[in-house]
Amino acid sequence: MTRVLSSPPSLAVDSRPRKRRSRSRVDLSGYAFLAPWMVGFVFLTVGPMLASLYLSFTDYKLLAPPRWIGLRNYEALLTDSRYQSAVMVTLKYVFLGVPAKLCFALLIAVVLKRSLRMTAVYRAVYYVPSLLGGSVAIAILWRQLFGQPGVVQQLLALVHIDTQGWLTSPSTALATLVILEVWQFGSPMIIFLAALRQIPQDLYDAASVDGAGRLRQFWSITVPMLTPIMFFNLILQMIGSFQAFTPSFVISGGSGGPVDSTLFYTLYLYIVGFGHLQMGYASAMAWVLLVGVAAITGVLFATARFWVYYGDE
Template sequence: MTASSMTKPQKRSKRAKKSAASPNNRAALFFLAPWLIGLICLTLGPVLASLYFSLTDYSILASPNWVGLSNYTEMLTADKLFGTSLKVTFTYVFASVPLKLIFALGVALLLNKGIKGLGIYRTIYYIPSLLGGSIAISMLWRKMLGGDGLVNQVLLKVGIHAPDWVANPKYALYSIVLLSVWQFGSSMIIFLSGLKQIPSDYYEASSVDGAGKIRQFWSITLPILTPVIFFNLVMQIITSFQSFTQAFVISNGSGGPLNSTLMYSLYLYKKGFAFFQMGYASAMAWVLLLIIGCFTFIIFRSSRGWVHYEDGGK
């Protein structure tokens, strides 16, 4: 049999496979069409548009005028509030993220004791994560921490005269940090799932060797949980840099007092929708993307040294 005669059946089989696969491909594209349309129209389109607007002087009310990198130059050299918003945001992120993760891990450890009604406790602790980002809860938080709010009334009962937490520049940002820590439910659920995956044999073997609870936590629980910690850390970093609602509501949209709660996203919002400098706001959005990308990259690079997986790799 010649080589040419052998290739004909192969070609026919390939055509048959392609013809059989084509209906499946069309069906797959049909079901993927809504997602693809959303990706192009609601994600890629706005992203490319914001990149263009960031290089223009655009006020929404008039056509954009090309200005090149002027928005970025002004942002980095002349805009003092830009630096202030970065400082406030970095302070918020570095304070809220570690506290939230520590608190979430602590509650997860308590709920991992096999107590009765675990599902009810999970729901109760997760509710703040569902409600904490809402405007109503932020307004309630502002009332509770106000000068005559519930917190100060309780402190006054024990003889402590506390300040107006949300109106004092020294404490206003930390009231938002406290609200963020209160929303620990999502991280807690993920930690609890990770704790459930740790084999009990590890603890039994360490108990035979005389290891106590603290030693077990540092030598068994924490190393095995590092992939979960890594995931929660990345997600919370990304979320915290984009925090907006709490600062907007608690400060009445001003970022006060004395710009102490002027979060980056809040300042971006004010530039775009209060001052109608949409080109400048778009440039700020791209800088924020770069900042989040840098932090995420650093965390991924550093994870090689502290994240441990079950197969022994890093």
């Protein structure tokens, strides 16, 4: 009787440890590339924020150790008339400048959407103010244009229109800074232009067949389809406007004048912190600004469901 010898079982190679080692190397490489950002985020962002939160509860004059005083800095903000003036000026600047800027940006984007000659050149030219708007040079140029005597005042004098310097009058100084804010419409314009080109042309063709004119198409098709982009631009521009500093600092010479009419919140924070060396009080102002902007942003997000159209409803 012949015995049949069974062949030895094949040894299957387990590749799981090798895959784990390969995945671990990939993970380590990713963490290595992220490490500089993480270190910077912890030591340059989170660390200073926590330090300023602590200092907001202290009396810290920068040249002496901080002394714990609890909520006295926050209580002092309620009775600081100049602080309240800075809050009102900043709110006016934001709620006048941001809507006007977005409307103007949308208007230019609608015009540039059409097939015009040199459209790329126009886009680049219109975007330049956004690149330079936050610079000291543009603020100085604006002071030369609207100051006393300024180029605008001299041009108006040629047609026998006598005006005082726009930046030297409390009634027009803030409006001049709002115009500067609107002039920097390039960034939201580019975003609006990209969104306009994503709207299907079939919607406009169908509306034209139904007899809708251009204005009706704009309000019934363009505006609803652009509401997510409007919301996005609104959030970005609002936060940026609350942080505006350079125009007020340069144009007013760091004083917020005339008569505190251009005293932005950030400028007053700078004056308190680096002018009066009241770092504890300035830290409290910074945290109130952070909470205030977060609250306004939260309200916008809460109300967005009533007017932002995402196409899934």
